[in-house]
Amino acid sequence: MRTALLCLALAGAQIEAQTAAAPALLSANQLMPGLREAKAKLGDRLSVAGE
Amino acid sequence: MVLTGTLIDASGSRPVRITWQNGNLFRLEELGGAQRVLLFDGTKLRNTQGTVGDDERRMIDSLIAALPETIFWQSASHSVALRFLGGRFRATEDTSADYAGPFSDVYSLMPGAPAAQAVFGSAGEDLVWIDSDALLIAQVTHTDNGRHIATQLTNWTAQGAQWYPASITRLEDGQQTLAFQVTGFQVNSASGITLFQN
Numbered sequence: 001m002r003t004a005l006l007c008l009a010l011a012g013a014q015i016e017a018q019t020a021a022a023p024a025l026l027s028a029n030q031l032m033p034g035l036r037e038a039k040a041k042l043g044d045r046l047s048v049a050g051e
Numbered sequence: 052m053v054l055t056g057t058l059i060d061a062s063g064s065r066p067v068r069i070t071w072q073n074g075n076l077f078r079l080e081e082l083g084g085a086q087r088v089l090l091f092d093g094t095k096l097r098n099t100q101g102t103v104g105d106d107e108r109r110m111i112d113s114l115i116a117a118l119p120e121t122i123f124w125q126s127a128s129h130s131v132a133l134r135f136l137g138g139r140f141r142a143t144e145d146t147s148a149d150y151a152g153p154f155s156d157v158y159s160l161m162p163g164a165p166a167a168q169a170v171f172g173s174a175g176e177d178l179v180w181i182d183s184d185a186l187l188i189a190q191v192t193h194t195d196n197g198r199h200i201a202t203q204l205t206n207w208t209a210q211g212a213q214w215y216p217a218s219i220t221r222l223e224d225g226q227q228t229l230a231f232q233v234t235g236f237q238v239n240s241a242s243g244i245t246l247f248q249n
């Protein structure tokens with residue numbers, strides 16, 4: 001638990017540093033690479049017009 | 052997107068069909084057993100066989116709210132607040148250098164809008180765990196009255212360029228309370244709104 005909390009604190013500090021240093025849109029992209037990749041694995045089914 | 056398969060929970064085993072459509076519309080049909088049909092047309096959640104109680108809420112929570120489609124749709128439509136908590140978390144407190152995995156990237160997802168709360172069931176926080184190496188959603192977790200609820204998405208299967216979880220399992224404080232084995236996956240053209248109303 002202590003390790004996880006430390007990791008969480010470090011990650012939070014890193015996020016704050018990135019957010020402060022980069023424009024909002026760029027920092028959002030930097031923060032969520034895994035999420036974007038995970039969506040890409042779904043193929044185009046979330047992107048089909050009208051579906 | 053249509054998932055068909057077998058649902059096993061306290062009510063027994065029966066075939067179920069889930070239709071999910073962009074806009075976060077869904078139709079969850081029991082094709083056996085009580086033959087409930089749970090519907091959400093974007094604004095109203097209903098059960099054709101009665102009220103939406105704990106059993107129905109449990110089904111919606113794990114079979115709809117935890118679907119990758121719902122997660123991504125909610126995050127893209129800004130009806131939830133999404134926050135990156137950190138990358139490559141270990142599953143245990145194993146701090147050894149040769150720890151082989153799994154590792155997870157964890158996101159906090161906080162439903163805010165009423166429509167999102169209708170699907171997610173509460174205004175509480177969900178954690179979305181993405182496998183850091185496979186880059187697929189591994190589980191979605193939250194706490195409910197002090198109980199740890201986890202919906203695990205496993206046996207990810209590719210059909211063409213489209214991946215889907217072939218097994219969805221719900222654990223409440225570590226005890227399995229629901230399992231859905233997917234036997235069919237289809238991506239179809241959009242249906243009319245009435246499919247999600249009646």
